[in-house]
Structure formats: structure tokens, C-alpha cells
Amino acid sequence: MEFYNKVGKMALGSRLRRLSEKLTEQAGEVYKVYDIDMNPKWFPVFYALAEGEDKSIMQIAQEISHSHPSVSTIVKEMVKNGVAQEIANKADGRKNYIRLTDKGWEINKHIQVQYTDVNTAVENALNETQYNIWKAIEEWEFLLEQKSLLNRVIDEKKLRESANVQVVDYKPEYQAAFKRLNEEWITQYFKMEETDYKSLDHPDDYILNKGGHILMAIYNNEPVGACALIKMDSDMYELAKMAVSPKAKGKGIGFILGNACIAKAKSLGAKKIYLESNTILKPAINLYHKLGFKKVTGIPSPYERCNIQMMLEL
Template sequence: MNFDKIGEMALGSRLRTLSEKVTKDAELIYALYNVELKPKWFPVFYFLSNQEKGKPITSIANEIGHSHPSVIKIVREMSNNGLVLEQKDKMDGRINNILLTKKGIDISTKIEAQYTDVENAVKDTLKQTKHNLWQAIQEFEYLLSEKSLFTRVIEQKKIRESSNIDILNYLPEHHTDFKKLNEEWINSYFKMEDADRKALENPKDYILDRGGEILVAVQGKTVLGVCALLKMQDDDYDYELAKMAVSPKAQGKGIGYLLGKAIIEKAKSLGASNLYLESNTILKPAISLYEKLGFRKVASHYTPYERCNIQMELKLK
């Protein structure tokens, strides 16, 4: 397989091929030194050879980074070959410790010369490379421990899918979608209230003519999300972020984040110093989005909504 032609997305396959190549050589190396080990046993063997006492399966698995079932299988194979045995823990009879047999201990002494030669061979090979593979793997493992490849792919998927989404100012032709999207999410979790009906039935009078704004996320001719900025008559806050709704068909595309960022920029352009919003803690994805946008929980203010049990603010200045 031409990995260079496929590119970086073949990383897993390439590492697997490299692993197979190294494992094949490892089998030859064990035979060269007359050591009765299999490459896949090595992590367990090496760990046990550096323990004064035996260790339970769970400890071994945690230490070498293998799964519990994988270690059980390896220990069983090593036991069948006379290298390890199980022994009840002297302090806790419920625990079975795994330790090397005399045969295993003898191999751990015999293998020292092999360790020296293999380590020097690997180091010599790494010196001949432009990029140190060992250090690169350490870096890559660290990055994946911080954020998995799966999560990173999801992020890239959102970026690609949102690249052709436009954020537009509200027009009268958007009224039907503005009302429909908000009614859908409200009725999915709560019930429509009088304040909802006023804003959704007549956004021009209730929002726009009072100094507010509405933004619309559009893909082609399809409205995928909406968000409003309500002018507040409050000494603490200039505007309220409200009426954010995203089509169920567009969930996971990052549209809420795009709308949130755009509405914040709109507020800044209007000279706002503080933004305010109301929500409910059962809407965990929404709360997470608001926190990502920089909003933080504040003490309760008066609200006309029964469903509101959390209020948040964002300081812009």
C-alpha cells in the first residue's frame, strides 16, 4: 500500500504495518538470543521482572496500558509456558497476584544482554532519522490524551459543514422560520408562554422596533437557525441574547456557536457593555454553548418565564 499517496489519514494503518514489521524482527531477535518469549508477552514480562512481589491483573493492565482481558490472555499463555504463576495475596486472600516462576526469573537474567543490544540498535536507528519517532509518538499520544482523534474529527466535520453557512440580518421573509424553529424547541422541552407568543408572533414590534436585532443562519435558501438580541431596560444589562433555536436537522453542525458569536459581535457594534440570557439547566448542550461563548452564571433577576432557572451574563467591556 502506498501510504504517501493516501496521506495522513492512513496513520493507523501505517503504524499497524510498522508494528507488524518490528514484531516480526522481534521474533527473530528472541530466537537469536535463545530467549523463550513472544513479542506480545514483553510488556507483562518486563513489568513483572522489575517487581519484588507479584501484582494483580488490574495493576499490570493499568501499568502497561493494556486492557484487562488482554492481560488475562497474555498471562494465561505465559502460564502455559511456565513463565508465570498465580499466588494468593498474603494480606488479602481475595487477590491473586501474578509473579514470575524460576524459569521466568532465569530468562529475566539471561535477557539483559539482549536488552542492551536492542536498545543501542533502536537508538542508533533513531539518530539516523530527521524526526525522532519516539519523541513524536510521545507528543502524539499526549495530544490524543488531551483530545481524542474522534473529537478532533467531529470538530473538523463541524468546520466543513458550517463553511457554507451564512449569517444574515432578519428580513420579513424569515418570520415563518423564526417562529417555527422557536416553537419546535420550546414545545420539545417546555410549554409556550405569553412572552414567547408576543415575540414570535410579531418580532418586528416586540424586538426590532424596540432596538433589538435578529440574526438568521442560512444554508442556500434554507434557514437552519435563528437568534435574537433584545434591548433591555435595565441598569445592569444592555441586551439579552434570546430566542436562539437551531433546526433539529442541523444539530451538530456548530450553528448555535456561529449564531452566538455573530450576535455577540452585533452587540459590540451597538456599543453594548453587558449581555444577559435566561435558560434552563436541563438544556445541558445549550448551557455548555453559552459557557463556551464566555457567559457565566449570575444571581437571579426577575423573569417573565416559568421555565427559567438559570441566568447568565457576558461582560463585553
């Protein structure tokens, strides 16, 4: 127990595996008490087959929430020990179904009293505990179905790394990075257009001097993201030239830049923010939806690659 107290909650999986192994080992001793010739790990498959219906391995796997390879391995062991048998599917000779053998049905007959005693023993153990592990497992299964442990860890990684991201105002020394970041993503999916070259080569003339703003995302002292607000009229700006370096993906930089641009637009008295994109850029479109943008139509675009327009009402 000292190891788990030292490592903490990140060893949850290992600790549950340890508990599972202990329960499985003790279950094996229980079977001996009732003179039942069965491996504890067979139990879910055995119980599913004991309902009396012939079932395919896929059906069993879905019923007991095990993987197909896991059920296949268990079935092979049960067949080898004479507890189960494979039979051809009459409707489709290429498929086999699984059923209990006479030995399996004999085990099922004698195991019923064991079920009664085990169920009562587990109920009594649960009543002795402060926290009901059965209900806790149900809660964890539900939580992990809603959001996997992988996604939870990725979100924490983003939060930790995003704390080191700074959003700063554009300076002339960022011009090369501003152009490079945008060229990277544009040329990956499309081709550079005349309007791109104008705004990226001369951001002062085409963005800043016309009342617009450019924000840069800095991570570990390096520009890794950029986004521009181009003034369209007195109360509307265009969110444009948003780009994040491929080597900085997964840190939530696009979301940070987007929120920074929205805050900047509000400080400038804007009532709307408009943007143009392309639906093949699914992560970008998802980001814009997350930021609150909604699809609109009717505004002429200077870009060939534009096939969706979106607006955010501030």
C-alpha cells in the same frame, strides 16, 4: 510505500500498525538468536512481573497502559506456556494475582544480555535517523491526551460545514421557521409559556418594532437556527430565542449565531448583552461561557424555566 504516499497522513494509524508489525516480527527473530522462548507481545507484561512483585491484571494494565482484556489474553498465553502463574490473593480469595514461574525467572536471567544488545542497537538506529521517532511518539501521545484524534476530526468537520452557514437578517417568510425552531427545543425540556407565544407568533410587535433584531442561520438554503436581540434599554440587549435544529447539531451553528449577535449588538452601540437560561441545558450554558457570558443575579424574569441569568460586558 506507494499506498501510504498516495493515501497520505490520514493513513497514519495504518502505517504505524505496519511498522509495529514489522518490529514485532523482527523482535521474534531476535529472541531466537538468544534462545529465549518468549512471544514478543508478552514483553511488557513479562517485564512488569520481572520486578518481583505479584500483581493483578488491573495493576499490570495500568502500569503498561494496556487494556484489561489485552493483558488478560497475554497472561492466559503466558500461563499456558508455563512462564507465569495465577495465585490466590490471601486478603481476598476472589482475586488472583500473577507472578512468574521458575521458567519465567530462568528466562529473565538469560534475557538480560539481550536487553543490553537490543537497547544499544535501537540507540544506534535512532542516531542514524534525522527525526527521533522515540521523541515523536512521546509528543504524539501527549497531543492525543490533550485532545483526541476524534475531537480533532470533529472540529475540522465543524469548520468545513460552518463555511456553508450563512447568517442573515430576519424576513417575514422566516416567521414559521423562527417559531418551529424555538418550539422544538422548548417543548423538549419545558413547556411553552405566554411570553413565548407572544414573541414567536408576533416577532414584529414584541421584538423588531421595539428596536430589536432577529438573525437566522441558513444551511443548504434551509433555516436551521435563530437568535434574537431584544432591546432592554439604550445600551443593553437581551440575547433570546436562540435555537438550532436538531438535524443541524454539530456544525457550530450556535457559536456562529452567538458571535453574529454579539457583533450586531456592538454595531448598535450596546454596552451589555443579557440572557436567561436553565442549567439543565448544559451545552447551551457551555456555549454562553465560551462566548464570554458570566453569571449575574437580580433581574426579574417572566419565565418559569429560568434559573440562571448571564451577562456579557461589551
